[in-house]
Amino acid sequence: MKVKFGLKSTLIEADRILVIGCPGSGKSTLAKRLSRALGLGYISMDRDFYWLPGWRKRPRDEIDRLIAKAVAEERWIMDGTGLNSFDLRLPRADAVIWLRLPRYACLYGAISRAFRYFGRNRPELPAGCPEHLSLGALAYIWNFEREAAPLIEAALRDHVAGMAANGPDVPVLQLKSRRQMRELLDLLDRPA
Numbered sequence: 001m002k003v004k005f006g007l008k009s010t011l012i013e014a015d016r017i018l019v020i021g022c023p024g025s026g027k028s029t030l031a032k033r034l035s036r037a038l039g040l041g042y043i044s045m046d047r048d049f050y051w052l053p054g055w056r057k058r059p060r061d062e063i064d065r066l067i068a069k070a071v072a073e074e075r076w077i078m079d080g081t082g083l084n085s086f087d088l089r090l091p092r093a094d095a096v097i098w099l100r101l102p103r104y105a106c107l108y109g110a111i112s113r114a115f116r117y118f119g120r121n122r123p124e125l126p127a128g129c130p131e132h133l134s135l136g137a138l139a140y141i142w143n144f145e146r147e148a149a150p151l152i153e154a155a156l157r158d159h160v161a162g163m164a165a166n167g168p169d170v171p172v173l174q175l176k177s178r179r180q181m182r183e184l185l186d187l188l189d190r191p192a
Helices: 007-013 027-038 045-050 060-071 083-092 103-117 135-147 149-164 178-189
Strands: 016-021 041-044 076-079 095-099 172-175
Touching (some): 007 178, 016 083, 027 076, 041 045, 045 060, 060 076, 060 083, 083 149, 103 135, 135 149, 172 178
Parallel strands (some): 016 095, 041 076, 095 172
16 A cells, blocks of 8 residues: 555644554654654654653653643654553644554564664663563563554544544544555655
């Protein structure tokens, strides 16, 4: 399936984009590339909100305060699924890109990333959070479509239903392969 959808103008006109999906799907890579292509500030939920050095999680109220401040900005692209903060992020988003790759592609992405950065920080994480991969993370990836995807669908559906009375709904683009991600980036690179 080719990526077209008349979405080039949708993304070019978007000031705020969420990139969500399973770990290992390529959210950070795509968001950083789109950030450059569209001139949007890049925000990593893991680096900018969730984690402190030593893999210590920030308190929930601090996470919410940081997210609220970030989404108040005029132009951004944010990678991270974070269902607990959809209520803060979705109302400000102009578009959502949901990377919905097969579990094997996500497992491959997470495992290859772990080998590439093992024991070192990757750019999407704060200092003092070296890359690692746990059995719990692999299980989460394996079960993502069954457990997390229905919650994402419900949150998006609820948001769209709420928006129906208040204005236009937020377009949700689902990309189901790395090829579709490349096609999207190629589409944005082409002159209008």
